[in-house]
Every structure is written in C-alpha cells, then in structure tokens.
Amino acid sequence: MLVLGIETSCDETGVAIYDTENGLLGHNLYSQVELHAQYGGVVPELASRDHVRKLIPLIQKLFDQCQIKTVDGIAYTAGPGLIGALLVGATVGRSLAWAWQIPAIGVHHMEGHLLAAMLEPPVPKLPFLALLVSGGHTQLVQADAIGKYSILGESLDDAAGEAFDKVAKLLEIGYPGGPAIAQLAKKGNVNKFRFTRPMIHQANLNFSFSGLKTQVLTTWKAQQNIDEQVKADIAYAFEDAVVDTLVIKCRRALQETDLKRLIIAGGVGANQKLRTALTQMTATIGATIYYPHPIFCTDNGAMIAYAGALRLMANQSESLSFNAYPRWKMDSLTIV
Numbered sequence: 564m565l566v567l568g569i570e571t572s573c574d575e576t577g578v579a580i581y582d583t584e585n586g587l588l589g590h591n592l593y594s595q596v597e598l599h600a601q602y603g604g605v606v607p608e609l610a611s612r613d614h615v616r617k618l619i620p621l622i623q624k625l626f627d628q629c630q631i632k633t634v635d636g637i638a639y640t641a642g643p644g645l646i647g648a649l650l651v652g653a654t655v656g657r658s659l660a661w662a663w664q665i666p667a668i669g670v671h672h673m674e675g676h677l678l679a680a681m682l683e684p685p686v687p688k689l690p691f692l693a694l695l696v697s698g699g700h701t702q703l704v705q706a707d708a709i710g711k712y713s714i715l716g717e718s719l720d721d722a723a724g725e726a727f728d729k730v731a732k733l734l735e736i737g738y739p740g741g742p743a744i745a746q747l748a749k750k751g752n753v754n755k756f757r758f759t760r761p762m763i764h765q766a767n768l769n770f771s772f773s774g775l776k777t778q779v780l781t782t783w784k785a786q787q788n789i790d791e792q793v794k795a796d797i798a799y800a801f802e803d804a805v806v807d808t809l810v811i812k813c814r815r816a817l818q819e820t821d822l823k824r825l826i827i828a829g830g831v832g833a834n835q836k837l838r839t840a841l842t843q844m845t846a847t848i849g850a851t852i853y854y855p856h857p858i859f860c861t862d863n864g865a866m867i868a869y870a871g872a873l874r875l876m877a878n879q880s881e882s883l884s885f886n887a888y889p890r891w892k893m894d895s896l897t898i899v
C-alpha cells in the first residue's frame with residue numbers, strides 16, 4: 564500500500580510516500596524558517612498562507628521523484644498544531660482522497676513523532692518509553708501498543724524546544740533556537756555558569772523550563788559586558804541544564820516502569836549533546852536507545868505517512884467530513 568503523508572501543523576511543509584512493503588519511497592520538506600526568523604517565532608497566519616503556496620507543488624514534485632501517478636491512501640496531520648496551518652494539510656489531503664476515491668486519515672502529530680524511530684532499522688519493539696521533546700511538547704510517554712499511550716509526565720509550562728527558542732531570542736542568536744544554541748554552546752566555558760536542573764527533586768516525571776529561562780535572563784542582565792564569549796558560556800550552561808534534566812527524568816522513568824527501550828522523538832531529539840548523554844545513561848542501566856534520523860526528529864511528512872499507513876492498513880479511515888484539532892490528547896487515540 565502506498566500512502567502519501569502530509570505535515571503542515573506548524574512551519575514546515577512536509578510530504579512523503581511510504582510503501583508498506585518497501586518502506587519510505589521519498590520525502591520532501593519546505594521549511595518556512597526564513598519567513599518567521601525576522602519575527603523570532605512562528606507567525607500563524609503567515610505559516611498558513613505559505614503552506615497554501617507550497618503544499619501542492621511539493622506533492623507534485625514528490626510524485627515525479629517517486630515516479631508514481633497515484634497512491635492508495637492519504638495521511639495528514641490533523642492536530643495538535645496551529646489551526647490554520649493544520650486546515651491546509653487536512654483540506655488538501657481530504658480533497659485528493661475524494662478525487663482519487665481512496666481512504667484518508669487524520670494523524671496525531673505527536674504519534675507521528677513517537678513512531679519516527681520505526682521508519683528505519685533497527686525498529687524498536689513495543690512496549691517502550693518515549694521522550695517527546697519538540698517546540699510544543701515535552702512528554703514522557705509509555706507506549707504499550709500502537710495507539711495505546713500513557714503520559715507519565717510532561718512540562719507544566721514551556722516545552723524544552725520552546726525554552727531553546729526563547730533563550731536564543733534573548734541571546735539574539737537567531738531562530739530556531741535549538742540548533743543555534745547547540746552551535747554556540749560548543750565554544751562555551753564549562754565552569755563559567757551553572758543553572759538549576761528544574762524539578763529533579765520532586766517525586767514525579769514532570770518538567771518545568773520556564774524558571775530556567777528566567778534564570779538565564781537574570782544572569783544575562785547581571786553581566787557588565789556582553790560579548791560572544793559570555794553568550795557562548797550562557798548557551799553552554801543552558802543546554803547542559805536542559806540535557807541533564809531530561810536525562811535524569813528519563814532514567815527515573817525507565818527505572819520506575821522497568822521498560823528496557825527508550826525512543827527519542829521531536830525536534831530537540833536532534834540535539835547531539837542530548838543524544839550522547841542519553842546513550843551513556845541507557846548503557847549504564849542496561850536499556851537500549853533508539854533515535855530517528857535527525858531529519859526525521861524535526862517535523863516531516865515521513866513520520867505522518869508511516870503513522871497513517873499503520874492505521875490505514877488496520878482499515879481505520881475517516882468519512883468525507885473531516886476536522887483539525889489544535890489541541891488533541893495523545894492518550895485519547897484508538898488502538899491499531
């Protein structure tokens with residue numbers, strides 16, 4: 564079965580074809596980063612309009628690349644995300660499915676991220692623990708089956724990626740913040756600053772990154788001279804605090820649940836320092852870690868095509884009436 568995946572929940576227009584027999588056939592991505600960079604964050608209305616401009620040409624290009632004329636099913640991101648942006652992908656996906664008389668399904672964006680590690684071998688077996696760290700979410704999820712997810716902990720305020728973006732804005736080093744901070748942090752002094760690891764002493768698996776952001780702001784304001792080195796020192800200490808916090812909570816979650824597999828997903832999962840630290844931690848407690856390829860950590864069409872393909876193969880699809888959900892709880896999904 565050939566499935567077209569469409570992702571338009573935020574500022575990336577992503578499309579892909581997943582073949583349930585041969586894996587990923589091809590994928591294309593158009594990033595709106597430059598469009599939003601001047602505002603230091605995503606402007607929802609500009610995002611929707613750009614998806615309108617880019618989505619259909621991107622699908623046409625993908626079909627040419629894959630040398631196909633049609634597909635057997637369509638999967639589009641139905642939420643959570645920016646409502647206008649979601650509606651572009653949902654409308655195009657549902658309309659193509661109607662025109663071609665094939666099934667379509669709305670996919671949960673975070674389920675897409677969660678399953679991205681399954682796109683390429685080695686494919687993790689269920690059950691597993693997933694750390695979902697993106698611009699909108701920071702969650703520890705227990706996956707017992709495809710569609711059966713329990714949220715063990717989540718951020719009570721800012722998501723980890725959001726904190727990266729806000730700190731980068733403060734340091735005036737560009738958008739998106741994650742890659743910019745990671746790059747600058749390489750030049751930072753290890754012992755110059757140390758920030759708190761939020762909520763690590765509380766007996767739960769929740770996170771909070773907004774206080775850390777304030778701590779960075781206070782430190783920034785206290786500096787007499789702001790030069791590149793100070794920025795790099797702050798970037799280092801901030802990245803170190805976020806990575807350490809995520810590792811501590813992942814270790815605790817693995818130990819409490821006795822799960823032996825950890826999956827990393829979402830944009831912050833592309834962070835090399837986080838990957839190295841989690842690899843070391845899992846090795847010490849006898850767990851195995853699985854990462855998607857870095858290009859499938861950030862938003863992309865491939866993860867949506869894959870998640871949708873699993874559901875379409877299980878005969879789950881929706882009627883001609885469709886919807887998009889800016890908020891949508893992952894633990895409310897149906898089991899495949």
Ligand code: KG4
Binds near residue numbers: 698740829830831834
């Ligand atoms: O998953 P994603 O592409 O979009 C959402 O669903 O939010 O994640 C985007 C987030 C942004 O906040 C970005 O700053 C962060 O992922 N990010 C990173 C890195 N690459 C992207 N954060 C830390 N280190 C990175 N290398």
Ligand code: ZN
Binds near residue numbers: 698
């Ligand atoms: Zn995402």
